[in-house]
């Protein structure tokens with residue numbers, strides 16, 4: 406065959422394919438029109454807007470769907486109807502096959518007239534194309550190793566570790582795990598630590614860290630691009646979903662979608678961990694169904710770190726900085742000073758230390774406490790120690806030990822009342838500027854020697870009794886909050 410003849414034949418082949426294609430394209434358009442009339446616009450758009458027809462041959466219609474979920478749904482709910490509608494077009498259709506198409510497949514309307522293989526996209530581009538609903542980025546530094554555990558966060562820390570180290574196949578123990586704490590107390594750190602640890606221990610588990618802001622953005626983008634089902638499918642295929650900044654969830658449809666996703670994951674025993682700056686019951690403006698599902702899990706709070714823990718955080722941070730630059734030196738008394746004065750949260754501690762590290766790197770002068778005070782003035786700024794009243798102490802101690810405030814100031818001498826009373830007197834002496842006689846007066850007119858005795862007694866016990874010491878630290882924190 407001459408080259409010219411071959412060319413003509415090839416053009417005829419293409420033309421013939423085009424005619425066939427136009428034929429089943431038109432048939433598919435009619436089938437869709439009937440479906441739209443039968444199902445209504447909303448249902449039709451949800452299920453069929455992104456289904457494509459790839460061809461009709463030997464009594465079999467080939468359709469393709471962008472996601473496995475959609476493929477399965479159409480197959481189980483609409484197969485018979487599709488066969489009937491296609492039969493109305495061709496009369497000999499036995500079957501309608503639905504495949505999941507590759508995300509990189511050319512859309513049907515692009516005509517492929519050459520049979521040469523499509524050049525493969527670089528792997529990174531493929532990953533990106535497939536991962537349009539990826540989670541929020543992780544910070545490699547936020548691991549369990551760099552997180553300080555202490556009385557204020559130990560339950561949250563241990564629960565988070567348990568999530569990451571749970572054996573394969575075990576149903577989640579705490580689900581959802583809900584961690585709440587004020588700004589900069591380490592919620593994001595814990596969530597990301599779970600992600601890192603899970604990836605290390607169980608690389609096959611699909612774990613995603615997602616801020617609510619990103620969830621909202623992706624959801625809105627998915628709706629806009631008619632890819633809501635891809636979005637749902639992606640989230641529902643996750644094994645461990647870590648949601649940060651829950652308090653920012655707003656908007657009715659976003660909340661609805663979130664609620665569906667949460668239910669789907671929990672119902673299929675997938676682990677969900679949520680972090681927010683308040684307890685679930687205080688999430689104003691959030692759908693009651695979402696709140697109640699969150700409340701139904703394990704809710705753990707974290708409090709502000711105490712001085713010893715703040716010092717530990719500083720030590721850890723400094724050690725990491727020294728690994729990068731061994732010349733950095735921040736004296737112990739300066740670290741003590743920061744730990745005592747920067748009481749707000751971990752972020753301010755980081756900020757304070759970064760300033761000093763910067764100074765240490767660019768100046769030969771050793772850092773003094775005075776220089777430090779100047780450098781971090783705004784972080785200690787107007788944070789005067791809260792004025793604590795003896796009444797507040799009595800109230801908090803009474804509540805903690807389950808006695809009444811009246812008991813504390815009464816003449817009762819039973820053991821259940823005496824010890825809380827001594828603790829309250831001790832706190833009054835160490836947390837307020839009141840004298841022994843003044844304190845005695847506020848505790849039912851007692852003599853100042855009784856107060857002195859109580860303070861000495863508790864001072865003596867605190868050194869030897871760790872449980873009591875922790876209780877007193879907790880009461881202090883409750884009073885300072």
Ligand SMILES: Nc1ncnc2c1ncn2[C@@H]1O[C@H](COP(=O)(O)OP(=O)(O)OP(=O)(O)O)[C@@H](O)[C@H]1O
Nearest residue numbers: 551552553587588589590591592593594718751752
């Ligand atoms: N217990 C801790 N141990 C080590 N670092 C901590 C601890 N608590 C907080 N930090 C550090 O403090 C900084 C702020 O923490 P993080 O971002 O996790 O706070 P957050 O509670 O998520 O705050 P926000 O509510 O503002 O999002 C981080 O650098 C974090 O590593």
